[in-house]
Amino acid sequence: MDNGIQALEIELMPNELDLYKQIPFSKKGVELTDEEIIKGSEASVLMVDSLLKRQAIPEVRLQYFINPLYNIHSKRSHKDIFEMNGTHGEDIFQRPHFWTYLYYWIHGPDLPKKAKQEFITLVSKEDYISGSDMPVFRNFVRAETRKYGLEPKEASEEFYKLALECGIVEHLARMIRDYVRAIK
Structure with missing residues (x-):
């Protein structure tokens, strides 16, 4: 992409x-x-x-x-x-x-550099990001949040910003944000 x-x-x-x-x-x-x-x-x-x-x-x-x-x-x-x-x-x-x-x-988004790079790589693999891609992003952002010990409320907003910066449409970026925010 x-x-x-x-x-x-x-x-x-x-x-x-x-x-x-x-x-x-x-x-x-x-x-x-x-x-x-x-x-x-x-x-x-x-x-x-x-x-x-x-x-x-x-x-x-x-x-x-x-x-x-x-x-x-x-x-x-x-x-x-x-x-x-x-x-x-x-x-x-x-x-x-x-x-x-x-x-x-x-x-830019306040996330670990490696997490940002991997997210960008994930986006770059697709010609267009659609709703059918969301399970892959859900698993990725939740795993990264846990791996780096990020606070979900703050990380959710940063992943939202990152998704927007990667050209993901707002309603899908919002879904990515919500996946992180839902972590307990």
């Missing part, structure tokens, strides 16, 4: 790499200092501006943020939710909650 798979990291320019180092991309439960937030906020705005100007962010990753269809938890896009909460324009990019989207824009 030649579908323009984009599950790779984007290359940062030297100035973007400097900005990247100033943004405290943190995992859940890690408290940021006021200084880290201020420094990261300024760097984030400049980073997004630079990435957008040079059109470095793959379209599917932008759509994940701005298209309501890609936000399974709501009828609003991720961007709409920021706006509904009173944050608009480039102020969105200053928010620490936005940085998870920026991290995704740069790095």
Whole structure:
């Protein structure tokens, strides 16, 4: 399947790499200092501006943020939710909650590299992914989630993003997400 798979990291320019180092991309439960937030906020705005100007962010990753269809938890896009909460324009990019989207824009789905590569290989074997292929994907994503000890709720969203990046249509990508999310 030649579908323009984009599950790779984007290359940062030297100035973007400097900005990247100033943004405290943190995992859940890690408290940021006021200084880290201020420094990261300024760097984030400049980073997004630079990435957008040079059109470095793959379209599917932008759509994940701005298209309501890609936000399974709501009828609003991720961007709409920021706006509904009173944050608009480039102020969105200053928010620490936005940085998870920026991290995704740069790095792609947050999954083990080998799992991503094997998923891409699985997709590449087919000319077109259809519902009849879903049992193979179900078995794969569930096995990978268990093999790497991934938390199903978080891994489900990352496999959803990966499926979208591999050109799998949204309703089938959603099925892949649900297969992982159902793991007990």
